[in-house]
Amino acid sequence: MLSILGALGGLILAPFAGGLLSGVDRRLTARLQSRAGPPLLQPFYDVLKLFGKEPKVTNAWLVFSAYVYLIASAFSLFIFFMGGDLLLLFFVLTIGAVFQVVGAICVPSPYSQVGAQRELLLMLAYEPILILVFVGFAMCTGSFMISDVFRLDSPLLLKMPLLFLALGYALTIKLRKSPFDISAGHHGHQELVRGVQTEYSGPYLALIEIGHWLDLVLILGLCALFWHTSGIGMCILVAASLFTEILIDNITARLTWQWMVQKQSLLAGMGFALVNLLWLYVA
Amino acid sequence: MRFVESMIKKSRLMSPWMIHFDCGSCNGCDIEVLACLTPLYDVERFGVVNTGNPKHADVLLVTGTVNHRNRHVLKQLYEQMPGPKAVVSIGACNLSGGVFKDSYNVLNGAHTVIPVDVFVPGCPPKPEAIIDGVITALGVLKAKMGMGPAPEPALMPGDADAAKPAAAFGES
Ligand code: SF4
Numbered sequence: 121m122l123s124i125l126g127a128l129g130g131l132i133l134a135p136f137a138g139g140l141l142s143g144v145d146r147r148l149t150a151r152l153q154s155r156a157g158p159p160l161l162q163p164f165y166d167v168l169k170l171f172g173k174e175p176k177v178t179n180a181w182l183v184f185s186a187y188v189y190l191i192a193s194a195f196s197l198f199i200f201f202m203g204g205d206l207l208l209l210f211f212v213l214t215i216g217a218v219f220q221v222v223g224a225i226c227v228p229s230p231y232s233q234v235g236a237q238r239e240l241l242l243m244l245a246y247e248p249i250l251i252l253v254f255v256g257f258a259m260c261t262g263s264f265m266i267s268d269v270f271r272l273d274s275p276l277l278l279k280m281p282l283l284f285l286a287l288g289y290a291l292t293i294k295l296r297k298s299p300f301d302i303s304a305g306h307h308g309h310q311e312l313v314r315g316v317q318t319e320y321s322g323p324y325l326a327l328i329e330i331g332h333w334l335d336l337v338l339i340l341g342l343c344a345l346f347w348h349t350s351g352i353g354m355c356i357l358v359a360a361s362l363f364t365e366i367l368i369d370n371i372t373a374r375l376t377w378q379w380m381v382q383k384q385s386l387l388a389g390m391g392f393a394l395v396n397l398l399w400l401y402v403a
Numbered sequence: 404m405r406f407v408e409s410m411i412k413k414s415r416l417m418s419p420w421m422i423h424f425d426c427g428s429c430n431g432c433d434i435e436v437l438a439c440l441t442p443l444y445d446v447e448r449f450g451v452v453n454t455g456n457p458k459h460a461d462v463l464l465v466t467g468t469v470n471h472r473n474r475h476v477l478k479q480l481y482e483q484m485p486g487p488k489a490v491v492s493i494g495a496c497n498l499s500g501g502v503f504k505d506s507y508n509v510l511n512g513a514h515t516v517i518p519v520d521v522f523v524p525g526c527p528p529k530p531e532a533i534i535d536g537v538i539t540a541l542g543v544l545k546a547k548m549g550m551g552p553a554p555e556p557a558l559m560p561g562d563a564d565a566a567k568p569a570a571a572f573g574e575s
Contacts, residue, residue, distance in 0.1 A: 146447075155445040162450055165417035169461070172411035176458070313456045321443040322485045397476035 126293040127201035134197055138333025139163045141340070145366055152370045167329050173322035178227050185223025186324040192216030193334040200341055203267030210247075213338075216331065217243055224316040235315025238302045239375045245300070245389075246293040249286050252393035257345075261402045268310040272349055277346040277357070282396035284346050288361060289389035291339045293380075295332075297365055299372040300380055369371075412548050415461070415487065416541050418450035421459035424480055426513070428467025431527040432494035436464055438530045446534055457483035462540055464533070465519075468496040468503050469510040481517040487547060489540035492519045493533060495526040 143160040150157025160164075177183055196212040199205065217239070224236035243260070254264065260279055261268040269276065277284055293300045302315075320328055343361045347353035425433050439446045440453055454460050457480045469477060481490065492513045495501035500511040513519055520543040523536035546552060 133440065150445070150447060151440060155442045156448050157445075158447050158450050159417070162418065165414040165450060168411050168414035168422075169418045172415060173461075173487070176483075176485045314454065318456055319458065323458065 123202055127198050130201040131194060131198050134337045135330055135333050136205075138330075138337045138387055139167070139337055141362065142333060145362070148363070148366045149370055154365070163329070163333070167326045170326035170329070172322050175322050175324070176320070177324065178229075178319055181226040182223050182319060183218045183324055185226075186320060186327045188219040189216045189223070190327045190331040192219065193331040193338070197334050197338045197341075200266060200338055203265065203270070206257055206264045206266060209266075210250060210254060213335075214243070215248065215334075220316055220328075224319070227319045229319055231313040232316060232318045234333075235312050235318065238312075238377060239316050241381055242293050242296070242300065242302070245381050246290040248386075249389045249393055250288040251344075252390065253280075253283050253287045253290070253398060256280045256393070256397055256400060259397065266345065269345055273349070275347045275349050275353065279400065280396050282348070282392040282399075285342070286389045286393040286396070287342065287346075288364070289392075291343070292359065292365060294339060294363065294369060295336060297369040299368070299375045301369075301374055302380065318391075412550060416545060418452075419462045419537060419541055419544075420452045420454045420460050421462045421464055421537065422454055422457055422484070423464045423466070424477060424482070426465060426467035426469045426473045426477060426497065428473070428494060428496055432466035432497070434507045435530050436493065436528045436533055438464060439533055444530045444534060446537070448540075449534075449538070450521075451537065457481075458485065460484055461488055461544075462537060463488065463490045464493055464537070465490065465497050465513045466493045468500060469512070469513050469516060470508050474510060474516045477513065477516050487544055489520045489544050490517055491523060491533075491540050492537045493523045493525075493528060493536065495524060498522050498524055501526065 138159070139351065140163075142163045143158075147160060167286065181352065192212050192215045196209045196216070199209045199212065203278060219242075221236045221239050223231045227233075257276070258264050260276055261272060317328060340358045340362060344354040344358050347357045378401040421491070422437050438444060439451075451462075457463075461484070463481060463484060465477065481488075490513070492498055496503065497513050500506070500509050503509040504511055510516065514522075521536045521540045523532050525532055528536075
């Protein structure tokens with residue numbers, strides 16, 4: 121009972137944390153480009169404004185997909201806070217991602233369609249890595265439960281440093297940061313207008329944005345699991361991963377999808393993960 | 404509920420996302436619009452994001468001469484934007500047709516096609532003037548929401564005796 125209440129509390133706080141983190145992201149990005157940047161609370165202004173806009177949709181599926189995406193993100197975060205099953209979390213997260221693609225495919229806009237195809241490729245790139253990382257967790261703790269991680273006495277980072285790097289890959293792809301921002305540009309830069317999110321507008325775009333914040337919190341939470349023994353360690357890991365993400369986002373150019381799926385994800389990400397798994401198996 | 408409403412109204416003024424439509428300008432005005440996004444001027448300070456998507460945008464920046472072909476595109480872009488929205492017309496060509504005024508193929512300004520809230524004169528206007536135009540458009544939005552007085556319309560020399568722009572082709 122207490123853990124459910126705690127998880128619900130965490131879920132209510134998570135959008136605020138996620139919004140603040142993306143405010144930090146936008147500000148740091150601006151500083152890296154020697155600009156002043158928007159106020160720290162800018163993401164909240166954006167979302168509130170979007171909620172106040174006139175709802176204009178092309179069809180009902182779009183609305184449905186926006187809600188399913190938000191609910192799936194919230195539910196996977198809930199599972200995470202409950203210390204639940206990593207596999208279940210993975211599947212719920214995938215449902216959210218799939219419905220983003222469904223929403224993008226059900227409209228005639230070519231930008232949205234191309235964005236949807238590319239989003240599928242992104243999923244092809246990050247999902248295997250994520251699964252391998254979870255397998256690593258299972259090999260270290262003997263189960264897929266997140267709560268079992270906290271029974272270990274040494275940080276997981278020592279046992280699976282390469283898996284942490286691989287998770288970094290998955291994180292960059294999932295958050296659609298450059299060089300993997302091929303399906304929807306996150307900041308102002310537009311290649312496909314806004315890719316999968318082109319047709320969402322007003323309140324529904326706001327829902328998607330909140331879902332994105334929740335994803336951010338979830339993924340940073342997964343990073344924090346690698347140093348569960350000390351609170352300071354968790355903070356260091358989270359801050360370091362976020363900063364590296366933003367840095368990489370700003371210094372790299374967009375990849376083509378062939379490069380992303382074959383070379384970056386399959387060779388580099390999966391390579392890291394498999395080497396680490398082998399090492400865990402031998403040791 | 405009142406609190407949420409006032410927060411939404413405030414947020415509108417803090418995050419004007421823009422879309423820029425070039426009706427066929429000489430590119431002078433376009434470059435100045437894009438210059439606003441550079442580190443030197445950095446409109447993101449005011450929460451402005453160049454979305455390039457009418458469905459996400461709040462402020463429409465129009466440049467260049469409106470003609471009989473692109474007037475339909477302009478109108479469509481305007482209609483695709485969910486409200487509340489504002490339109491800023493930039494550059495001599497877009498205000499009145501500029502040097503092409505009264506040509507057979509040109510409409511005398513974007514305001515003959517869609518309702519324009521702010522005019523930014525110049526050939527091309529400075530980035531500072533464009534930023535000022537966007538901020539004035541926010542003032543117009545604010546007045547529309549009943550949160551303040553409407554900004555004074557800026558008069559150009561010779562405005563008082565300027566004739567009404569000629570009607571668009573095919574209109575009486
Ligand atoms: S106003 Fe001047 S700079 Fe702007 S489009 Fe017309 S001619 Fe070019």
